[in-house]
Amino acid sequence: PPVEFLGVADTGSDLIWLQCSPCQKTRSCYLQKSPLFDPTKSSTYKPISCNSPSCHHSDIVTDCAANETNKNEGECVYLVTYGSGPLSFGVLSADTFTFPLSATLPSSIFGCGFAQSGFGGFDGIIGLGLGPLSLVSQLGPRINHRFSYCLAPQASGATSKLRFGGDVLSPGVVSTPLITKSSHYFLTLERISIGGRLVQVGQDAAIDSGTTLTLLPTNAYNHVRDAVKNAIRLSPIPNLDGSELCYEAHESSLNPPDVVFHFKGANVVLKAANTFRQLANIACLAMSPTKGTIIFGNVAQVNFEVGYDLLAKKVSFAPTDCTKY
Template identity: 40%
Template structure:
């Protein structure tokens, strides 16, 4: 097994995004059919990232594990009610940054790209600031394309957490698990997917939030949130037929981030086709923001493990003849989280398959670790989704948490199940929101 590769896959922590439009002229996505364009994803800790602090690889891993824990806390809060999903987003722990522009002034900024939220919002001027910031502010009064939305309009009602202000404009309030918040006015604006080499693609009339009152532990270098969830007002949903409801991404392994960029694709460029493609349906739930898949179980070294056996009593019985676990697929969460019973089964199977003696995690966060040496043989793990068997190599299931130490990149959690970014590396992961499916294709993501 190519275990050396594991030490070259610092999972994606946070990525800055630059857009490369596949056309030499200005484009209006609203008037285009299935337009194809791609996005370069730059690792948060790469030399060109605004977050580059010259951290060691293992320091990056430690920070990433803490972010993963914070991200899970958000999903726990959101799962308490469908309304909570709509009114809470995570700002400080997002995994990706997206470079874009807005308005007739072509105001350029970085925002956190989040598949776990819907509303796109940006910090606006004048603003009340109660935290450090390096990011500039957007002044909507200087933009000719900016429009305020009336509070009694259909557009206003489509925004979760919206309400009428005293002057009759549509306002929003998004709350965070750490008591951070953003409050402002809902409007429409032209969003530009910017490119330094080519003309930008233009998305007119995008519903977004202009945040005038923001408090909490937001990122210093990001100006807001780009909502890429499954809800009605997410940027992906508002693009609609112009991208055919399709987007995909391909996350490069670890230290490859210094040489190669990950990629995100939209429209025709987002198609996932080929002999090795495996596809699973997105499970419909009341929490439309999140993308849920049906996980039936795992195989470890050829041994099948069901999430729920025939004696299990679970509210997931209604998802089919075989009991399935609704699991959120999320590129913003590092690790994969499973219910305690399922995690215990998986951990025991890995212990039985690996002949070496387990050791402690230097980060004191992961449960099962081994000392790396030439004799260490890690098993192949297969994730069994509805209609799809996804073969995970050791680089998808183990993380280097210290010199010569590899740890299982799974943790138990009885409140939320998440299929995280480490498990998705070196796969082309495609979302088809029209067909309600997610497809996977084994891919060398270092190759364009």
Template identity: 40%
Template structure:
């Protein structure tokens, strides 16, 4: 099967963390929206989004965390079976491993078997959905075949299909909808045994957000991700449709930048302050619009090499300890790490991320991640000699973040996501 290969950077970093698992629970909403809880295995409870004061029944889904990724739990098929896919704002395709799957990576949970579902149907080559995804080609059986690749070389291949997806609400109600998705029969790359596929939440036409826009009132969603190292029994959450807006005191917003590539959520980063010292994105002080994008599927924040070098030098200057250098697992160079018996979170500076029109504060818990006892590593890395960066999920933790494709803005609100 040959298709258009789509690449994105979700798998560029193999940042190994311990037991971070995310699942999704959904609450049916009268107003057409819904919210997913994100359940973690190493995870962090306040009233949910302020918008829910006006939309009290916004559907929710749980997300759990596992090894730096957030896994969204949905029910698929009839009878329904559980699927745990990486919640990924950096890609569009929704896919899961399917039987038969001779060329697949190992997974702990049973693979989805289309022949056991009464609501499964293949998508033909001539269908609108096949042309919509921009990855579809025609198989000898007239099925819509796809090939979808990621920046690390990870690839999923299979057929596009339509299936019933069901989300169980926290009140016991359910909401169901039809979803076009990839039934992956040949999947390789840097996946672990808990990851059954990917839930693409990007801006493209075949993402979960785009497909659900008409069903749940609008193409907007919000997420509140738990930070690494919190109680694994507490869930993160993601909310879709009307009622998922991020509003109220303390909200800051930055414009979404439209580019030819519709998948990433591009924003403009002007610089980052380390304590009171401002480090500009580049020496000239002028930046290109849309020089960063927000990616829940990438753990660390990845920055252009020159900017990263200046930033990390200032961070080192403000930490009264001798660092150690650790080679990262993704061959992106060395990481700034400290080996210490004291809590580095009490001795590291606060960083302020200066997006266009929005200042977002990052505490040391966002910026220094303890991958093992006694070692803390800076949660940002060099992305090489390029002029664009990725704002990863470490930095997004404990912020209610609203992606509003109606107003074309991203909003941030500092939030204890364990109380959402």
């Protein structure tokens, strides 16, 4: 029988996975609201065997759980890790996926996760990257290689939306070339402006719906932080979460300046809901310095319709009230 699950849509990874029973018996899964997926109760569920071509992918680690008689007839096990350490381990499998207001996708490949760490609050992850195991790649021509999402502010309680197959046609839409590296999406970030202050960047930035904060090179971050701090003219408080700029206030009362990310051919204007995130009665800058890859995180993407056209190789942004999308 059909069962419903809630997954995190992640453009920074490929594999679709969800927690599977009986991981709770070994205490190797985290608490979730929905019942765990029980593969023994699905008539269409099939574990992928070691000798299947579907067991071999460059974007995840796979191995063979050999049976007693023939190693190649064993189940294909996977291990996928995420940037800061979370991981999922389980059996690569196939089953039928159905999405609201969308088509059914039979024999979808996904990870049946029997051991997870570092996660919480959802049933699994829906990988939207460029690798062959991602939902976008498995849907492929059925969605014209296009998808979009609209992330509502977390405090609104509204549901964010993910759509397949269409163009971003909202007023004020701007587009920038899409650069692909490995199975990830990158955009060229030329500079950032705050008021009359320009901060040069000149690097490619990964756009990632699964990362909260926007990560900037340390020098650029310092300039952005200082410009925002000078414009707000309030006394910041000691930070609570590692962020360097926090205020005891609601983001809407801070009246921060617009922060404009100048991508190649597209100026994306970030408002208060994009530059600050609310933690109880504390508002903290939703940006952080990094010595690694620049990332345009999901707080920065709130209240934009963000569209990916993989054939035209472009990403589009349109300011949108995502609570009404």
